Amino acid sequence: MANTSGNRRRFGSLRQLLSGRWQIRYPDPATGLTRKGEETYPTKTDAEIALTLIEADIKRDKWTDPDAGKAKLGDFATTWLRDRKLEESTRERYAVTLRQYIQPGLGNRTLAEITPARVRSWRSALLEDGVGEPSVVKAYQLLRAIMNTALDDELIQRNPCRIKGADTYDVPERPVLSVAEAIGPRWRALVLLTAFTTLLFGELAALRRRDVDLANRLVRVQRNQAELNSGRLYDKAPKSRAGFRPVAFPAEIVDDLAHHLDRYAGPGPDGHLFIGPRGGKLRRSNFRDDWIRARTAAGVSEDAHFHDLRHTGNTLASQNGASTRELMTRMGHSSTRAALIYQHMTSDRDRTIADRMGEAVRQALGRPRASDTPIVRPD
Numbered sequence: 001m002a003n004t005s006g007n008r009r010r011f012g013s014l015r016q017l018l019s020g021r022w023q024i025r026y027p028d029p030a031t032g033l034t035r036k037g038e039e040t041y042p043t044k045t046d047a048e049i050a051l052t053l054i055e056a057d058i059k060r061d062k063w064t065d066p067d068a069g070k071a072k073l074g075d076f077a078t079t080w081l082r083d084r085k086l087e088e089s090t091r092e093r094y095a096v097t098l099r100q101y102i103q104p105g106l107g108n109r110t111l112a113e114i115t116p117a118r119v120r121s122w123r124s125a126l127l128e129d130g131v132g133e134p135s136v137v138k139a140y141q142l143l144r145a146i147m148n149t150a151l152d153d154e155l156i157q158r159n160p161c162r163i164k165g166a167d168t169y170d171v172p173e174r175p176v177l178s179v180a181e182a183i184g185p186r187w188r189a190l191v192l193l194t195a196f197t198t199l200l201f202g203e204l205a206a207l208r209r210r211d212v213d214l215a216n217r218l219v220r221v222q223r224n225q226a227e228l229n230s231g232r233l234y235d236k237a238p239k240s241r242a243g244f245r246p247v248a249f250p251a252e253i254v255d256d257l258a259h260h261l262d263r264y265a266g267p268g269p270d271g272h273l274f275i276g277p278r279g280g281k282l283r284r285s286n287f288r289d290d291w292i293r294a295r296t297a298a299g300v301s302e303d304a305h306f307h308d309l310r311h312t313g314n315t316l317a318s319q320n321g322a323s324t325r326e327l328m329t330r331m332g333h334s335s336t337r338a339a340l341i342y343q344h345m346t347s348d349r350d351r352t353i354a355d356r357m358g359e360a361v362r363q364a365l366g367r368p369r370a371s372d373t374p375i376v377r378p379d
Helices: 044-059 073-083 086-108 116-128 133-152 185-197 202-207 249-264 286-297 307-321 323-333 336-344 347-365
Strands: 004-006 011-017 023-028 034-036 218-221 224-227 233-237 247-250
Touching: 011 034, 011 044, 023 044, 073 086, 073 133, 073 336, 086 116, 086 133, 086 224, 086 233, 116 133, 116 347, 185 249, 185 307, 247 323, 247 347, 249 323, 249 347, 307 323, 307 347, 323 347
Parallel strands: none
Antiparallel strands: 004 011, 011 023, 023 034, 218 247, 224 233
16 A cells, blocks of 8 residues: 655656655656556655656657566567568578577566576576587577567667677688599589589579580579478579679589580479489488498598588689689678679689689699580580
8 A cells, every 4th residue: 555645746756655665657758648667666765866767768769668578588589580571491490490499498588588697598508408509609699680679679778689709609610622533423513513613502403404504614593492391492592692693613524514414414404403313303312322422432521511512612712812702702692892893703703713723623633634625515
């Protein structure tokens, strides 16, 4: 029961409760209705200071509705994911991260309860439970994005994800794979093209016959194949403008690509360049066993992944004179500057990079110089 006596002020009002503590009331800036303070204060002075601070926040447009942060993080995150415009594969990946790493530890907490200390404890618990650092980093990045939206919606006053360095992790140095001839003939062109163009697996899987120009030694990247957890495959556009790009390859692999086109590629100009042994679309599982056998035969570490071929190609390109700008263009990396430069990079310079990569490998293998005579082949 409260003391009925009140203390009116220019902004808000005070009243002392029977317990002796002081309660504040003030007009809600959004509705104009009177609302009670979220807590009580031991002295009248403390209560007056609280009202002064609230008034100052309202005047500076810094006031946040204390009730706004009462939404559960799990509910807010579900709505956030539903309302975001995302690629289907990205949406699926975010949903898995939410379900596995964010919901169990934080989902039942209100937005207001997600403090920096609680975020630190959540992150530490994941690492202590044996969750890999890359997964923890991705979970932290997703949580930070969700809380940024809560901040934009004025549901919280500050994003609690403020752990320095928590959004990155040290990638161990990947091995530079030696060019091995142990891979079977069906996948030889795939391995060579990956190493010498540094295309992503999804970009390789989406290539068509018409994307390969043997005469000019170019492959044109125009789409990316994605795979959902259900196993369904679909083509999507590259993530950015820079993803649409021609990439040159050296003369040393022209014969291998020509043989592949004759023997293994899908029929017609729109036929896939790489297909599975049974004629279906290329999947990682189609060639995993052959890759492991070839890796073992070549004496390459079990830690070496197919993706390391991309690292191999980028290392070769860098060692043979490619600038950072040229590497970004070949890899399809995007930034404001890189997207503009992409339009002006000449194919002659790109081909020179590819030629130097091929020459380095030719010398390492002791092979004769490949013919640079253009090969013109019908579709």
